[in-house]
Amino acid sequence: MTNLSQHICPVCGSDHFEIFFEMLEVPVFCNVLWPEQKAAQNCQKGDIKLAFCPSCGFIGNATFEPSLLDYTQAYENSLDFSPRFQNYSQSLAKRLIENHDLNNKNIIEIGCGKGEFLVLLCELGNNQGIGFDPTYVPLPEHQKVKDKITFIQDYYSDKYADYASDFLCCRHTLEHIPQPTILLENLRQAIGNRSNTAIFFEVPNGLDTFRDLAIWDIIYEHCCYFAPVSLSYAFASTGFRVQQTSDEFRGQFLCLEAVPGESTKEMSEQQIGDLQQLTADIQTFSQRFTSKVETWQSKLEYINHKDQRTVVWGAGSKGVTFLNLLKNKNQIDFIVDLNPRKQGMYVAGTGQRIVPPDFLQEYQPELILIMNPVYEQEIRQMTADMGLDAEFVCV
Numbered sequence: 516m517t518n519l520s521q522h523i524c525p526v527c528g529s530d531h532f533e534i535f536f537e538m539l540e541v542p543v544f545c546n547v548l549w550p551e552q553k554a555a556q557n558c559q560k561g562d563i564k565l566a567f568c569p570s571c572g573f574i575g576n577a578t579f580e581p582s583l584l585d586y587t588q589a590y591e592n593s594l595d596f597s598p599r600f601q602n603y604s605q606s607l608a609k610r611l612i613e614n615h616d617l618n619n620k621n622i623i624e625i626g627c628g629k630g631e632f633l634v635l636l637c638e639l640g641n642n643q644g645i646g647f648d649p650t651y652v653p654l655p656e657h658q659k660v661k662d663k664i665t666f667i668q669d670y671y672s673d674k675y676a677d678y679a680s681d682f683l684c685c686r687h688t689l690e691h692i693p694q695p696t697i698l699l700e701n702l703r704q705a706i707g708n709r710s711n712t713a714i715f716f717e718v719p720n721g722l723d724t725f726r727d728l729a730i731w732d733i734i735y736e737h738c739c740y741f742a743p744v745s746l747s748y749a750f751a752s753t754g755f756r757v758q759q760t761s762d763e764f765r766g767q768f769l770c771l772e773a774v775p776g777e778s779t780k781e782m783s784e785q786q787i788g789d790l791q792q793l794t795a796d797i798q799t800f801s802q803r804f805t806s807k808v809e810t811w812q813s814k815l816e817y818i819n820h821k822d823q824r825t826v827v828w829g830a831g832s833k834g835v836t837f838l839n840l841l842k843n844k845n846q847i848d849f850i851v852d853l854n855p856r857k858q859g860m861y862v863a864g865t866g867q868r869i870v871p872p873d874f875l876q877e878y879q880p881e882l883i884l885i886m887n888p889v890y891e892q893e894i895r896q897m898t899a900d901m902g903l904d905a906e907f908v909c910v
């Protein structure tokens with residue numbers, strides 16, 4: 516696999532793929548569990564140098580080294596322990612089953628993680644499924660679906676081209692692949708002339724990060740960032756007819772539905788306008804990023820000065836990036852997460868211990884920093900049920 520260092524856009528091939536933003540020495544894995552604090556602090560680091568392509572809108576880490584990342588079963592990025600996220604997955608599964616008549620069909624999921632979404636699709640629509648993911652771990656609760664679903668602990672690649680399906684989905688995976696169009700080309704080739712095969716892709720929404728400053732989502736694992744215009748371009752140029760793109764989960768996710776079609780590199784008037792707007796966002800991004808980080812440095816200095824007992828809530832990418840970017844300014848020792856597989860582990864780079872919500876009863880924080888506003892309601896509810904009296908700030 517080649518990296519992106521040649522200043523050539525890996526999506527459209529333009530040679531104007533220029534670096535506009537740097538974040539150096541960050542943990543290469545935000546979502547690997549570290550059972551020891553020292554090891555977490557000494558984890559492998561890498562440099563993020565984001566480049567933008569003004570021809571198609573693609574954003575990628577131009578210094579990305581795929582060899583630094585080895586996705587194993589210690590990789591844990593499941594969000595399914597949050598009721599809010601579960602509700603979202605449920606309603607998404609129902610919508611896809613209804614829109615694509617997914618009843619008694621064959622479904623493939625590329626990058627199925629621990630399999631939660633594939634199980635939902637197969638149970639709700641009585642479908643058969645095949646899930647691909649090198650980080651999949653056999654779970655006892657999957658025993659009951661073993662007649663319906665096969666999990667393959669591997670990356671999806673052209674060697675699996677013979678696995679036909681009526682529907683193919685891929686959530687939060689494409690942004691981890693340095694040459695995303697190669698995956699899409701392989702996929703298009705595997706689908707061949709089975710024109711009824713529909714596909715669904717979900718990625719983080721680049722507009723949320725680069726326009727609305729959800730900056731804690733910039734992580735080494737994500738070598739690619741897509742806005743609606745670049746995501747559509749990537750699929751259209753590799754032979755898919757894009758039916759719709761939509762943003763979901765308060766604008767944080769970007770979804771695309773497509774069917775096989777003819778390859779096209781042309782953009783509509785609307786897309787050309789979107790691309791110009793994105794180009795303007797990118798031009799000011801570095802400056803807006805710095806100013807947001809500086810604001811947080813001041814806030815944390817104030818919190819330290821007042822000696823407020825503070826925890827972060829959410830040990831996913833956002834929480835890990837926040838703690839690492841502000842590591843010289845915070846005196847935070849604990850980070851809360853609902854995922855029991857993360858609890859007791861340590862944060863990559865900075866080494867805070869990940870604790871369950873119950874821990875707060877004993878710790879009695881005065882301030883809770885919420886990493887994702889989507890979960891604010893459930894966090895407030897949970898802490899109110901524990902009788903905690905803390906102040907909340909969404910980061």
Ligand SMILES: [Zn+2]
Nearest residue numbers: 524527568571
């Ligand atoms: Zn491009």
